[in-house]
Amino acid sequence: MLNISTRQVSRGIPRLSRRLVTSKVVTFETKNSILEKYKKPEEIESPSQLAEDSSLPIIEQNLKTKPRLPTSKSPFLSDHSIENPDYEMSAWKQAIGQQFIKLFQIDMDKSRAGPVAGSIYFGECKRQGLYYPDEPLSDTAKFFYETLHLPQSFSQQFQISVLHYWMLSVRMRALPFKYGKNYQQKLVDRLFKDMELRMAQELNISSNRIIEGYLKEYHTQLLGSVLSYDEGLASDDITLASALWRNLFNGNPNVDIRHIEALLVYVRSQLYVLSKMTDREFGFGKFKFVPPNKNVKPLTKSQEQELIEKAKKEFQDNDLPSQRSVLSLDE
């Protein structure tokens, strides 16, 4: 059913007219210009600067229901001591663990998916859109709620987390299949576990049936968002921008197009940084999202090589059984 309708739609695409705006025709005056090679590549502003350029009056979107505000605050990750950033495992526990890994030849790349994707990367996704009433916002949350004027709601937070989940999952797909799949699974499992807990603890929803209903709804939204972002990534900027408009801007007809552009720059720059990381660095949880007030500049070949050398140096002394990995350090 889906295939028939999309085929019909694709027949009607006015491809020729599109070329008028994406024309690659070079005018005679600039064709053989000897100054061409001395021209500096155009620099673009950071996503926050781009969005702040615009002064279009904001028309608040009429949401059907008033967002429910959190009444309490759950721990950011969990109460478990192992997820405390200051936690340090005692030496004897570490020694037993290392021997265990060595004895049973445990595939550490598989085991690492839990703490890296299910904790570090989950924290990264959650942090970006997190807000609590009367608490200061992080830089990225400011970008989403104050600069782009997105509504502060639980569903909006979920959409922001999904966008970050998708960016990470694009990179995870580029890992060897069995590891990438495992990383994606751990991350999405933890996202939904956290949603379930927060709906009960922070939003005070006491009925499990209602929570389950919301989770199913959010799962459908996740599938739809990932499909449209993937379509945008594989097609062009305007398709990705439309996907961002539908999912993050809630299809707001009065949207500031400059804001969509700023968000697209944010997404594209994160994907660029992700593509320049080696599998090993990414697999060990070294990636952090670049704040939207920072500008990402494309790398030269020598800078890329420098980064690879740096990564190799960083991992060369990792000899412990728990630090073993088959993930590539070259790409």
Add this chain to the structure above:
Amino acid sequence: MSTKKELATQIRSLLNTLPKERLNYYSSFKDVQLERFENEKFLQDIGERDLKLQYDALRDLVNDKYRNYYKLDDKLLKPKGNPDYYSRLLGNIKGERKETLFDAARTVIFGK
């Protein structure tokens, strides 16, 4: 006003070059924005600088400025974990290929 009218015309012609969405989403960016920039009241209220920025932003998006600026290589677009992922997805969305029951079962069982 005439510059604003010109800008609105340029925005509408840019929007008209966009292909129709391949899937039936709940709302179409092209249709909604075309309607917005045809609205006389909206065009009267908006400042010229703001309208110019809307045009510039839309033009950059349509011209794939950022896709070309942050160029991604095959590392992400043909991921080694699943090299045909995007071509298969786009093929299905465009209706160029049809997922058979066997393909679907294979994806569910093996994950790719």
